[in-house]
Amino acid sequence: MVEDSFVDERLLKKVPRWRNYLAAKLGFRNHWYPIMFSRELGENEVVSRKLMGEDILLKRIDGKVHAIRDRCLHRGVKFSEKVECYTRNTVTCWYHGFTYRWEDGTLCDIIASPNTPIIGKKAIHSYPVQEAKGLVFVFVGDADYEPHPLSQDVPPTFLDDTMEVHGSSYMVQSNWRLGCENGIDDLHIYLHRQSPLVPNTQRSLPLGHTDRPVDFFELHEEQGQPKGVSTRTFKDAAPMAYEGRVEGKIVVTGTKMHQTPEEAAKKRTTGHYICMPGVLRVDNFPFVGRFQFEWYVPITEDSHLYIITIGKPCANDEERAEHEHEFWHRWKPVSLEGFNNEDVFAREALQPFYEHDQNWLEETLVTEDNGIIMWRELCHRNGPSVQKPSDII
Ligand code: FES
Numbered sequence: 468m469v470e471d472s473f474v475d476e477r478l479l480k481k482v483p484r485w486r487n488y489l490a491a492k493l494g495f496r497n498h499w500y501p502i503m504f505s506r507e508l509g510e511n512e513v514v515s516r517k518l519m520g521e522d523i524l525l526k527r528i529d530g531k532v533h534a535i536r537d538r539c540l541h542r543g544v545k546f547s548e549k550v551e552c553y554t555r556n557t558v559t560c561w562y563h564g565f566t567y568r569w570e571d572g573t574l575c576d577i578i579a580s581p582n583t584p585i586i587g588k589k590a591i592h593s594y595p596v597q598e599a600k601g602l603v604f605v606f607v608g609d610a611d612y613e614p615h616p617l618s619q620d621v622p623p624t625f626l627d628d629t630m631e632v633h634g635s636s637y638m639v640q641s642n643w644r645l646g647c648e649n650g651i652d653d654l655h656i657y658l659h660r661q662s663p664l665v666p667n668t669q670r671s672l673p674l675g676h677t678d679r680p681v682d683f684f685e686l687h688e689e690q691g692q693p694k695g696v697s698t699r700t701f702k703d704a705a706p707m708a709y710e711g712r713v714e715g716k717i718v719v720t721g722t723k724m725h726q727t728p729e730e731a732a733k734k735r736t737t738g739h740y741i742c743m744p745g746v747l748r749v750d751n752f753p754f755v756g757r758f759q760f761e762w763y764v765p766i767t768e769d770s771h772l773y774i775i776t777i778g779k780p781c782a783n784d785e786e787r788a789e790h791e792h793e794f795w796h797r798w799k800p801v802s803l804e805g806f807n808n809e810d811v812f813a814r815e816a817l818q819p820f821y822e823h824d825q826n827w828l829e830e831t832l833v834t835e836d837n838g839i840i841m842w843r844e845l846c847h848r849n850g851p852s853v854q855k856p857s858d859i860i
């Protein structure tokens with residue numbers, strides 16, 4: 468049961484199978500979230516970021532990133548209003564001089580009141596931080612929860628040694644759950660029918676799917692593994708719709724490349740894998756042999772950070788350099804900003820409807836939306852630690 472929820476209790480009772488998900492406007496605690504790219508934080512630099520409604524201050528010291536709550540213990544002001552670091556290892560509040568260690572948040576000095584007995588006895592929250600694949604991950608967790616390995620919060624293969632990853636991020640004005648649901652929406656391919664990515668990659672793109680076998684999705688809920696939902700790969704792909712009809716007339720057509728079955732099998736997007744706390748892997752996208760890993764990071768109730776990365780297994784420096792060049796000169800303009808920008812448009816258009824909690828019960832879903840429901844239920848079962856208003860005050 469979610470206590471201290473900021474969603475109406477009567478509403479939550481109506482969706483017993485995905486109650487925690489409905490309550491998780493600001494995400495689930497006890498998970499690793501990417502907060503920024505490593506390249507965005509240089510040595511000795513201090514930056515502030517919001518994550519799940521919490522204000523966080525980050526600094527890189529001797530290469531290592533430290534993260535503390537951006538809120539002074541004394542009177543609650545933000546250090547980031549006017550950052551003062553008299554020594555490399557500390558930050559001082561600009562108001563009365565309470566000074567904290569970056570290492571663990573300990574209150575180590577008070578400039579305006581040096582004999583106060585609380586010195587050395589209090590601390591502000593410091594967050595566990597880990598960098599991987601060019602991203603800075605922060606663990607937002609409860610005091611009594613020992614952080615689990617990052618590998619449990621990313622889709623399989625992301626952390627593989629050979630996986631070379633490059634990406635970019637975008638602030639989207641919608642709740643993070645709408646990002647997840649758009650990402651795994653089996654019918655929204657219709658939205659992308661005119662994307663420049665289609666001619667650029669010479670791929671087929673149907674208008675939608677006409678059927679789904681009941682066992683199309685696979686649940687992953689084993690202990691110590693990422694908790695998620697993936698699509699299965701079938702020898703015979705599920706039927707796709709290429710002709711769009713209204714009143715019996717064909718009004719729109721998808722793009723179907725004429726190719727041999729072998730070529731088709733190679734180019735086909737084979738599926739996706741979404742896992743908590745809101746990260747999706749799309750296989751063979753934007754092109755065969757690439758994996759798109761994208762996060763929908765809760766920032767406020769009505770915004771999320773959309774982090775898009777493209778990974779490619781590379782065997783040597785030459786392949787790595789080639790992939791990096793291809794990311795910046797092909798995938799970023801053609802796919803991130805010529806395909807995924809359509810997803811951003813859709814999520815921001817969903818927001819005015821779903822920001823009213825009761826409207827989550829007013830949708831009219833169809834069988835092909837099953838993947839979305841399975842995702843909501845999985846999050847409910849595996850996400851008791853909903854971020855609560857009391858966590859973010
Ligand atoms: S509010 Fe920070 S030192 Fe007083």
Ligand SMILES: [Fe+2]
Binds near residue numbers: 649650655659807810
């Ligand atoms: Fe999309």
